[in-house]
Amino acid sequence: MTADSESGRALRSDAERNRQRVLAAARELFAARGLEPNLNDVAHHANVGVGTVYRRFPTKxxxxxxxxxxxxxxxxxxxxxxxxxxxxxxxxxxxxxxxxxxxxxxxxxxxxxxxxxxxxxxxxxxxxxxxxxxxxxxxxxxxxxxxxxxxxxxxxxxxxxxxxxxxxxxxxxxxxxxxxxxxxxxxxxxxxxxxxxxxxxxxxxxxxxxxxxxxxxxx
Structure with missing residues (x-):
């Protein structure tokens, strides 16, 4: 396995972890407050950058x-x-x-x-x-x-x-x-x-x- 393929797998793994982190934060936030929170609120709740949320989920x-x-x-x-x-x-x-x-x-x-x-x-x-x-x-x-x-x-x-x-x-x-x-x-x-x-x-x-x-x- 090349270094590039290992790096690609690591990036995909990181991306999936971030996606699951955002989903978990959104479910928790929406469960408590309903659907009023926006993507910025989700990013804050997930403790990730807003860009991380928008890359996985371009819209609410x-x-x-x-x-x-x-x-x-x-x-x-x-x-x-x-x-x-x-x-x-x-x-x-x-x-x-x-x-x-x-x-x-x-x-x-x-x-x-x-x-x-x-x-x-x-x-x-x-x-x-x-x-x-x-x-x-x-x-x-x-x-x-x-x-x-x-x-x-x-x-x-x-x-x-x-x-x-x-x-x-x-x-x-x-x-x-x-x-x-x-x-x-x-x-x-x-x-x-x-x-x-x-x-x-x-x-x-x-x-x-x-x-x-x-x-x-x-x-």
Whole structure:
């Protein structure tokens, strides 16, 4: 191996380390503050030069794209893991709790996933990937009689948004408060004898799309 090739490998290795450092700093910053911080803020948080950030991610959109893909990978992995659980109710509960943990502790992720302000095509791609496993989770729990019959897959993002809202409002007082309300929501979603139908139906796809287009987070 020549000195030039060794030098090239070292430079590529340094570049990848810097890229991962920037991504980690951005995820941490966006999780705490939402999508308002700019690339200069990310550079400061990562303790690297601004040029280092711009070489890896020329625009904030490029940086958000990488973070968005990571977040969707996390949610998809949660859904697939939940489907592997033999008991459909336990799998459903496990998924809802872990999904809510993500959205309650990562403000930036919930702003990206549940608003179309930062690129509707990303949200559409995420929906195509996430809808099938989430639908299977809901339908399986309903078919087994665990989940009330009027719960729909489109209820899941709204439940996770509720957890995020609690965390954003009172997380500085009690970081785990969202867990209390997720437990209450899960109890309300469980099938019981004598339940009447919910007064309002779940959002349909077109309504969900309209709601996502209307929510414009501060970033």
């Amino acid at each position: 959109e490029d940086l958000m794209e990488a973070i968005f893909e990571h977040g969707i990978d996390q949610i998809a992995a949660l859904a697939e893991s939940a489907l592997q659980q033999e008991d459909s109710w336990e799998g459903f509960v496990w998924f809802v709790e872990h999904l809510c943990e993500l959205t309650a502790t990562d403000r930036g992720l919930r702003e990206m996933v549940y608003s179309k302000a930062y690129g509707g095509y990303r949200v559409e791609c995420a929906r195509l990937r996430l809808d099938p496993p989430v639908t299977r989770l809901v339908e399986r729990a309903r078919a087994d009689g665990h989940l009330r019959p009027d719960i729909e897959p489109s209820d899941m993002p709204i439940v996770s948004l509720l957890a995020g809202t609690v965390s954003e409002w009172a997380g500085h007082v009690e970081p785990a408060l969202w867990r209390r309300y997720v437990a209450l929501l899960l109890d309300g979603m469980r099938n019981h004898d004598g339940q009447g139908r919910l007064a309002v139906s779940a959002l349909e796809d077109e309504q969900m799309d309209t709601a996502m287009r209307g929510w414009l987070p501060a970033g």
